[in-house]
Amino acid sequence: MQLSPTMQKYILHWGEMGTRWGVNRTVAQIHALLYLANRPLNAEDICETLGVARSNVSNSLKELQSWGLIRVQHVLGDRRDHFVALQDVWEIFRLITEERKRRELDPTLSVLRECAIEAESDPLIEAATRVKMDKVLEFLELLLSGYDDFKHLPPGVVLKLLKMGSKLGQLAAMFGNDEEQK
Amino acid sequence: MQLSPTMQKYILHWGEMGTRWGVNRTVAQIHALLYLANRPLNAEDICETLGVARSNVSNSLKELQSWGLIRVQHVLGDRRDHFVALQDVWEIFRLITEERKRRELDPTLSVLRECAIEAESDPLIEAATRVKMDKVLEFLELLLSGYDDFKHLPPGVVLKLLKMGSKLGQLAAMFGNDEEQK
DNA sequence: TTTTAATTTCTGTAAAGACAGAAATTAAGG
DNA sequence: CCTTAATTTCTGTCTTTACAGAAATTAAAA
Structure with missing residues (x-):
């Protein structure tokens, strides 16, 4: 399986980004390859395409599965495991965010809470x-509770929120302290 | 300068977190120390407190300055550079976010755009x-434009938005497609 | 059941980043 | 201006993580 220069560029960059976001370069590159591929790939395909040792592919696939980003999909007539990546960008983003939070x-x-008590x-x-420790803790708690509220919103709603932009600030001023308006 | 076990725990943990968020452990530990300290510290203080080589402290301080997280503050009667960290948690968060975006x-x-064109x-x-590449690009563009709109909001407004939680989804449904309501 | 392919585990080493300490440079004080 | 303290740069090595390949294990096919 050959990669065009553009695909190589894409995958290499995704690999670099991956190292900034919690996985190693090879893991991220494999993820990119599986995302861009339009069919299930087996470990050998991946080895050959990316020029990575088989065992490294095996371990990386295991890691991507632990993130929920890929899954095994068996192919009729081939006893090897094949893998497919999640194809929905929003869902990928949601998973990565959730998993990193976890x-x-x-x-x-937990540590911040323990330290505040101690x-x-x-x-x-x-x-x-002590005040500063408390402020960091409050900040994180607020951020996480806000995230908890947002994470269940459907992508379409999140899309709307993002597109509303600074109008949201005005709405918060109008409604933030009021009971629900129906 | 001695650290209590709680402070050590806090600083060590901040260091671990730092490596996940783009800086090395020592850089993050120095940042934590300067944040928690209630007075300017010089490089030697930091060396002694954290048990790190002077040159490593020097380089790390330079990096923290490049992130805008600390600044030099001279102390009367002492020709050494002293350093203080930004104390406002919201501002720290804003800076780290902005800098990581950058x-x-x-x-x-840029790379995604190039690849889409190629x-x-x-x-x-x-x-x-190609469709998948475009989807990732659109997603990132949307996220970044949304971020651009939000980043100028005062912390108080962001606070309100976070506290509104899932009520925001309802508001988006009500107002998302309408012109401004005044 | 045996054979063989596929996968996983293990182990040594390669690579990258972090780090300490020496040397060089800069700047403040006398 | 000279001296000395402070800072920075450089360099070798230490540490950690990633990686390749051999060996072991598992599972599918014959």
Whole structure:
């Protein structure tokens, strides 16, 4: 399986981006390849196309599955596992966001809470420092609860919100402190 | 300068988080220390407190300055540079977001645009693949334009939006396609 | 059941980034 | 201007992660 220069460029870049977003380059490149492919690919296809060792492909596929970004799809007449990537961009975004929250922000929230509690009884920590710890904690809690509310919105609604742009700020001013308007 | 176990825990964790968000552990730890400190610290203070080589501190401080997260603040009677971190959590968040957009998403947007254009004339790229490239590009453009609209909102307004939660979805349905209501 | 293909695990090493410390440069103080 | 402190740059190495390939295990086909 050959890649055109444009596809190579795309996949290489996706790989670079992936390292910034929590997975290694090879994992991200495999994800890109499976996303762009219009049919299920097996591990050997991937090895050949990307020039990566079979075992590395195997481990990377396992990681992508743990993120829920790809799944196994068997092909009639071929006993090898084939893989397909999620094709809906919104869903991909949702999954990555959710998974990163779970792997990173949730543990951070725990640590920040523990530290806030411990700091209450730690005479070595100045009051001003304690306040700052509390502010970071409140900020993260607010962000996460806001995210929790938003994550269930259908893409179409999110789309509308994004397109409303700064008009949203005006609406918040009008409605933010009122009971529901129906 | 001694750190209590709680402060150590906090700073260590911030360091781990930092590596997930684009800076190395030491850079993030120094940022945490300067944030929690209630006075300007010089490079030697930081070396001693975190047990890091002076040169590493120097380079890390330079990086934090490039993110705009800290600045030099001279202290009377001491010719050494002292440093203070931004203290407003919202502002820190805004800066990190903006800077990451600039360093990562803007280049990605460029590459995606180039690839979309190149793919138009690449006979090796299937139409379905081209559609997928376009979808990712549209998604990112939408996200970035939405972000552009939101980033100028004052923290108080953002706070309101976050607190409105799923009520926002209802408002989008009511107002999303209408002209402004005044 | 055996054979063979496919996958996974393991292990050593390659690569990249982080780091410490020496050397060089800069700048403040005397 | 000289001295010395402070900072920066450079370089070698340490650490961590990624990776390749061999070996082991699993599972499908004959």
